[in-house]
């Protein structure tokens with residue numbers, strides 16, 4: 237048995253401004269053929285790793301594969317969430333509109349380190365519904381010092397009703413420290429206006445003046461969406477996308493066309 241202290245990072249094609257696509261060698265490999273520690277080392281290095289050409293796993297196999305890397309976040313539906321667009325959704329995650337930026341686990345007992353999506357059914361080209369990732373470590377590095385100082389004083393309370401599998405009150409400093417890399421991260425969930433979203437999210441800022449609070453929120457609305465920091469993933473059937481939750485925020489573009497997409501998600505603590 238070999239003792240690998242540092243798992244190797246998988247080769248692939250780097251995307252802009254970040255993320256890497258790894259294509260399966262010919263020969264019918266599935267996700268289970270990739271050592272999970274190599275995969276997660278790659279995700280830590282590239283923030284989003286897209287696997288193409290690897291066969292998907294069924295739910296028990298996917299759980300078993302991910303459990304080898306860490307505890308799985310448990311919800312009332314289990315560990316695997318089926319993200320499909322519904323006819324009468326109770327929560328914005330399941331309708332055709334956009335999903336503003338957030339990180340997973342703000343309302344959970346634990347914040348997952350990684351989450352993995354497998355795409356059972358992709359979107360037609362031009363139909364929208366891309367998942368968008370914003371690299372907050374890079375946003376922070378490139379922000380002016382005056383703004384960094386304001387952010388460092390800011391704490392936000394988030395409030396939402398529990399209409400899906402999460403909800404309640406959650407309080408977070410705007411800045412965090414990445415537990416693995418030590419980088420400064422921005423932990424921010426964009427507010428959800430009750431006139432536009434089924435499941436509104438209200439923010440209360442503390443630690444800075446109300447005027448500065450308005451300025452911080454208006455600035456983040458632009459800054460986090462700057463294309464220099466964002467990778468948008470268009471879903472193809474069979475894609476496996478593994479995401480670093482601590483460094484990134486993520487959201488989804490609205491669907492302009494058919495919303496037949498079906499993606500499964502699992503979270504590793």
Ligand SMILES: [Fe+2]
Pocket residue numbers: 338339340486
């Ligand atoms: Fe999410």
